[in-house]
Amino acid sequence: MGHTQGRHAARALALAALVVAGAATAQDRFDGYLCCNMRSDGSWISDSNYAENGKRVIPAGTPVSVTGYGRYRTKVEIDGKRQAIGNDYSRDLDDAAFARRYVVTEDPAAKIATWPAKVQAAVKQSKVTPGMTREQVLTSLGYPISSENPDLESALWRYWLDSFSEFQLHFDAQGRLASITTDPTVQNRVWVP
Structure with a gap:
């Protein structure tokens, strides 16, 4: 295989990997409810759930849509606003397990x-x-x-x-x-x- 063909094959494999990764991420998008009372500063909810000034409690049972994932975070939409649930201290859990811990399917x-x-x-x-x-x-x-x-x-x-x-x-x-x-x-x- 020539140098150009090798580059094209490598790009095709990389593109295929991205498509597969995108499909896996799309499958992990779901709607549910907040499992528990969680505190937010308006954009970030930490798994530490610290009760610091300026944070409001979002009650258990609040409807949530999981919209994606980032580095140690689950991207969600709550009341039409984008937020992230940060995996700050529970990194032994993978993205999907972490998301399903906090966003449950049963209200x-x-x-x-x-x-x-x-x-x-x-x-x-x-x-x-x-x-x-x-x-x-x-x-x-x-x-x-x-x-x-x-x-x-x-x-x-x-x-x-x-x-x-x-x-x-x-x-x-x-x-x-x-x-x-x-x-x-x-x-x-x-x-x-």
Whole structure:
């Protein structure tokens, strides 16, 4: 094969790879609902879900369209606005798994409506209360970052309100939230006794 033919063959293979990659990305575009309460600055939602000033809570069950992927991010449209859910701390998950963690096909609002009033009130405030199941905690606070919480069946989950304000949630043998370990200021912001 001549030099020119080799270049054409290489271009054809590269183009074919792009077409295949584009097809895979197109298949991963879907509509769904936000799994959990997530905080946004208007364009970025981090998997850390920090409760920093200027961020608003987008409630669990909000309709979401996954429109594409970028470097460690899932591109979404929420209420007609483009945003990205950033995979800042859960990079052990690939793009598709990360997207399906946060954008679910079944609207969680129907399930939330069946939960006890105290649990519903806590979820509405992005807080937790004793007796919540793991699913209820996830809905209220989002997923704990997987780099610090590789096993969601663990009795201890670690969260942060910001870079410096850690709190730890302890689950009992039945998988119910039993207690919190943190300083009093953080506890007042996330815990409903």
